Amino acid sequence: MGDPSSSVIHGTPVDQRTDGPGVTRIDSADPAASMYDLLAKVRSPVTLRDMMIFPVRAVYAGQMPPGGLEAIPHWDHMFPNVTVEEMYVPSPDGPVRCQVYRPDATAQNRPMMLYVHGGGFMLGRSEDTDYITRRICAENGVIVVSVNYRLAPEWPFPAGLDDCLAVYCWMREHGPDIGGDPGRVGVAGDSSGGNFAAVLPLLARSQNLAPPDVSVMFAPVLDFLFEEYESFNRMAPTGVVYDAPFMGFARGAYCRYSEWTHPHVSPLRGDLGGFPNAMIIVGTHDPIVDSCLEFARKLRTSASNQVELFVREGMPHGFYFWPDLFPQEEEAYGALAVFLRRHLGGATQSGI
Numbered sequence: 001m002g003d004p005s006s007s008v009i010h011g012t013p014v015d016q017r018t019d020g021p022g023v024t025r026i027d028s029a030d031p032a033a034s035m036y037d038l039l040a041k042v043r044s045p046v047t048l049r050d051m052m053i054f055p056v057r058a059v060y061a062g063q064m065p066p067g068g069l070e071a072i073p074h075w076d077h078m079f080p081n082v083t084v085e086e087m088y089v090p091s092p093d094g095p096v097r098c099q100v101y102r103p104d105a106t107a108q109n110r111p112m113m114l115y116v117h118g119g120g121f122m123l124g125r126s127e128d129t130d131y132i133t134r135r136i137c138a139e140n141g142v143i144v145v146s147v148n149y150r151l152a153p154e155w156p157f158p159a160g161l162d163d164c165l166a167v168y169c170w171m172r173e174h175g176p177d178i179g180g181d182p183g184r185v186g187v188a189g190d191s192s193g194g195n196f197a198a199v200l201p202l203l204a205r206s207q208n209l210a211p212p213d214v215s216v217m218f219a220p221v222l223d224f225l226f227e228e229y230e231s232f233n234r235m236a237p238t239g240v241v242y243d244a245p246f247m248g249f250a251r252g253a254y255c256r257y258s259e260w261t262h263p264h265v266s267p268l269r270g271d272l273g274g275f276p277n278a279m280i281i282v283g284t285h286d287p288i289v290d291s292c293l294e295f296a297r298k299l300r301t302s303a304s305n306q307v308e309l310f311v312r313e314g315m316p317h318g319f320y321f322w323p324d325l326f327p328q329e330e331e332a333y334g335a336l337a338v339f340l341r342r343h344l345g346g347a348t349q350s351g352i
Contacts, residue, residue, distance in 0.1 A: 283315025
């Protein structure tokens, strides 16, 4: 890749910064500060929030479990022609580490996709979604830029969104540096990353930026008022992939109560006029399925572009995450290929 940002880092990558507004601190002006100082002399002070988030991060898929072995493999053996390179995109808050997936080493004038990993706004990294991003790249001739954004609770709303928007703007301006066509840029993400894929068109519009050409959402979190939906109340209390307590913790970690209905937090509650061509992939056994159905319904009445709703009976949250587990996964990627070919296109003639 020709751009120097691929190899030179100026400053600490945003996802490694430790000075976020949500980092626990003892404020000297706090009336209880002297008590905290006393406790610190007998043991290391740990907040309840830290006690909850540490073990979740320690065992989350893709992190380092006991024994030091990676839980999530890379899938290069399934997609041998895909090349993956690490790149650092400059932003006002520091360099943003990204993984760039290219359908071949010489790809040019390809459509591009910004991908945002999930993890409840608090967990994960681009390596976790290596299968998804490799497959999107390989099967659609799309250059995928997978973003490592700042995580809550250390970095609450809107820090992670700001990182993703900075990378999106970089792709619009510098896409040719990685073989991409800056005139064809989509966004995609899974779960909380799907929330970002739904919000980025609204955020771009609010800043008078060119909106993404498509938005692809894998089981996106679209409304923080989870309890207003029958599917959540029925399935989340006994959820396996995630449950109501986890979602409550994630919601509180990501933003304040007063922000739960903000359109850049709960895009279902925003003005969806002018939303790009969109695809939503979800299973009926996902607690957030009702909010996905409602988002699609609202898009169809508010936006002039096409909405593809892909729902599969009996499928849980994340059924698209692993190869060869469900035949419905194959159907989902097949439908996605048709959608992208229609609305984002393949390589231009000069790039074939």
